[in-house]
Amino acid sequence: MITIKDVAKEAGVSIATVSRVLNNSSKVSEETKRRVLDAINRLGYSPSLIARSLAKKDLKTNVISIVVPFFTRDFFVEVLRGINNVISKSDYSIHLYNVERIEDKERVFSKEVFNRCEGMIIVSLNMQRKEAEFIKEMGKPVVLVDSYYPDFSSVYVDxxxxxxxxxxxxxxxxxxxxxxxxxxxxxxxxxxxxxxxxxxxxxxxxxxxxxxxxxxxxxxxxxxxxxxxxxxxxxxxxxxxxxxxxxxxxxxxxxxxxxxxxxxxxxxxxxxxxxxxxxxxxxxxxxxxxQPMSEMGEVGAKILLDLLMGFDSSYTHLELPLELVIRLTS
Amino acid sequence: MITIKDVAKEAGVSIATVSRVLNNSSKVSEETKRRVLDAINRLGYSPSLIARSLAKKDLKTNVISIVVPFFTRDFFVEVLRGINNVISKSDYSIHLYNVERIEDKERVFSKEVFNRCEGMIIVSLNMQRKEAEFIKEMGKPVVLVDSYYPDFSSVYVDxxxxxxxxxxxxxxxxxxxxxxxxxxxxxxxxxxxxxxxxxxxxxxxxxxxxxxxxxxxxxxxxxxxxxxxxxxxxxxxxxxxxxxxxxxxxxxxxxxxxxxxxxxxxxxxxxxxxxxxxxxxxxxxxxxxxQPMSEMGEVGAKILLDLLMGFDSSYTHLELPLELVIRLTS
DNA sequence: CAGTCATGAGTAAACGTTTACAAAAAATTC
DNA sequence: GAATTTTTTGTAAACGTTTACTCATGACTG
Incomplete structure (x- = not known):
């Protein structure tokens, strides 16, 4: 692994200077900048995101986990689409977990998964008491889409x-x-x-x-x-x-x-x-x-984003309207 | 933010001991362990994944990015399903990027996205020369599914x-x-x-x-x-x-x-x-x-996983067979 | 009872960055 | 040409962990 030190040595400067070039913060002379950039290229260096986050005290992963069952079914695909519409416009990216069997559920509702993300959207899965307790303990914002549980924000239909x-x-x-x-x-x-x-x-x-x-x-x-x-x-x-x-x-x-x-x-x-x-x-x-499928996803994602911004940490429960559409078959 | 230091102070031990409890490595007396666990609970502490990875020199994000256009179309959903089947059995998780417009493409083929992942699977999108150059420069393994470009491994049909x-x-x-x-x-x-x-x-x-x-x-x-x-x-x-x-x-x-x-x-x-x-x-x-839709996804994911294990860094180009299925409409 | 061992806990050095601060060099002023 | 300012660079301390070492403590051995 090539680190900032290697680059510094190669370019004959200090690591601080390399860092400055990398973030083009404050002034670095054109000449030095070129030398550093050259060294970076020669070595094929790419800074460690991990170390960078640590140093910047930006300990966020900027990831939102989406838990969705059977994502090949129309309904879920539409919800996912709605979620994606919203999230892709933010700085967050999406971690996708598909749940088809009970075991999958256990794998997903784990410390590891929660540690890797800032928040979670759970689609259609009904919370068990025990699961809910565990998830609450993780302390990360969670939004339920097409499902309801008193202790989490949710969007659903009746x-x-x-x-x-x-x-x-x-x-x-x-x-x-x-x-x-x-x-x-x-x-x-x-x-x-x-x-x-x-x-x-x-x-x-x-x-x-x-x-x-x-x-x-x-x-x-x-x-x-x-x-x-x-x-x-x-x-x-x-x-x-x-x-x-x-x-x-x-x-x-x-x-x-x-x-x-x-x-x-x-x-x-x-x-x-x-x-x-x-x-x-x-x-x-x-x-x-x-039922407003992609809208449920969108609204759910928006609520989560709000939660992540720290606005209003109380629970939102939003019921979206259903509409009877009479066409030719009835 | 609550750190390991806070826990150590609260429990009246050194941070090393807290760390040991966390990783239950080597011996810690029951008594101390309990005290530490108590402190952790009281403070609601959860260790920083970032710092942990840094310390462990495990600088990997364990993330695979999937770039897929219009993931609401049957074909893409099936491919995604195949990919997910394979990836979900590994330690990697999936970052999902949906591409519907040209701008989305630019957003996805960026340093940020590549820095956040170990590898990428690109579905159905044809590589432009310039894009390919950029991606190669990122130096991460990339697999093309349902698409072909000489410089990347790929799975496709004729x-x-x-x-x-x-x-x-x-x-x-x-x-x-x-x-x-x-x-x-x-x-x-x-x-x-x-x-x-x-x-x-x-x-x-x-x-x-x-x-x-x-x-x-x-x-x-x-x-x-x-x-x-x-x-x-x-x-x-x-x-x-x-x-x-x-x-x-x-x-x-x-x-x-x-x-x-x-x-x-x-x-x-x-x-x-x-x-x-x-x-x-x-x-x-x-x-x-x-066409073997989910299989293309599966095979693509497997190739990427192999690449990530460091097996064989040469390019694999795999053509999967098409089959003419004659039923009642011809 | 001195000497050896096992056990449990602390110290401090990493990990790869960023960044406040200090130092040096260069440019400007008088 | 010294004094001052500005620009550029370096030093070192963080960031939150893990872990190799070291050091007590007390239990066992002969």
């Missing part, structure tokens, strides 16, 4: 209400037997969205005095194909239904194609409402509950 | 050949008037894929002695909707065509729905082949040129 709105709309327009396609209600990683939406869905039914046949509930993954299969399964069970509410657009689109394939007319025979409002939804005319 | 294979197949099965839907041929950020695929497409036509009517060429963005519009545009131009080759599946799916909507039969009236083999392609039965 998933229950969103599902309620959609279901209620279906009921209002005369649907009586509504199927429900969701992700896992009890997710091992702790996503709460499906669960909350299930609650909202049931509440709307209950309120209208409608029974729910559990055979009309499919729990499956978030992909076109899984949605398609869910649609097929529903049809195969030959329990009549006149609407489907899905916890994601991607599932809804899959379901829709299964139904269309079977010659059903949408929305005449069966209405469909999704959740998210991904770009395909608009294009396909899918009715859906729009 | 886009020209892929397009050639698809087009040739269409010709072999009797198609004579093949439309081409691609991204921008001259992309401002320097994506070469569309351009290369255009070349392969033209070569196959030329070889078969077929003329190409430029009006059958649509340059557009990568989304279902853009694809759909491209399909509509092709139909509106009322120039007969019997096949469409698209530079991405997502465009192909869009085109397909436009054609189906107009009552055309696929593949009887018009054959379609896409590129990528995203999960929807299989599900929809779309014929396509499969």
């Amino acid at each position: 998933n229950k209400k969103g599902a309620y709105m959609a279901t209620k709309y279906l009921i209002t327009t005369g649907r009586k037997k509504i199927a429900f396609v969701s992700g896992a209600i009890h997710d091992p990683l702790g996503f709460m969205a499906s669960c909350k939406r299930y609650e909202g869905f049931l509440e709307a039914l209950r309120e209208a005095g409608l029974e729910f046949n559990p055979l009309l509930h499919i729990q499956t993954g978030f992909s076109l194909e899984k949605g398609y299969r869910a649609g097929k399964t529903l049809l195969n069970r030959s329990i009549p239904f006149d609407a489907v509410f899905c916890t994601s657009d991607i599932q809804a689109i899959g379901v829709m194609s299964a139904l269309v394939e079977s010659g059903l007319k949408i929305p005449e025979d069966i209405a469909i409402i999704g959740f998210d409002d991904i770009s395909d939804a608009r294009y396909l005319g899918l009715s859906t509950v729009r | 886009n020209k050949k892929g397009a050639y294979m698809a087009t040739k197949y269409l010709i072999t099965t009797g198609r004579k008037k093949i439309a081409f839907v691609s991204g921008a041929i001259h992309d401002p950020l320097g994506f070469m894929a569309s351009c290369k695929r255009y070349e392969g497409f033209l070569e196959a036509l030329r070889e078969a002695g077929l003329e190409f009517n430029p009006l059958l060429h649509i340059q557009t963005g990568f989304s279902l909707e853009k694809g759909y519009r491209a399909g509509k545009t092709l139909l509106n131009r009322s120039i007969p065509f019997d096949a469409v080759f698209c530079t991405s599946d997502i465009q192909a799916i869009g085109v397909m729905s436009a054609l189906v909507e107009s009552g055309l039969k696929i593949p009887e009236d018009i054959a379609i082949i896409g590129f990528d083999d995203i999960s929807d392609a299989r599900y929809l039965g779309l014929s396509t040129v499969r």
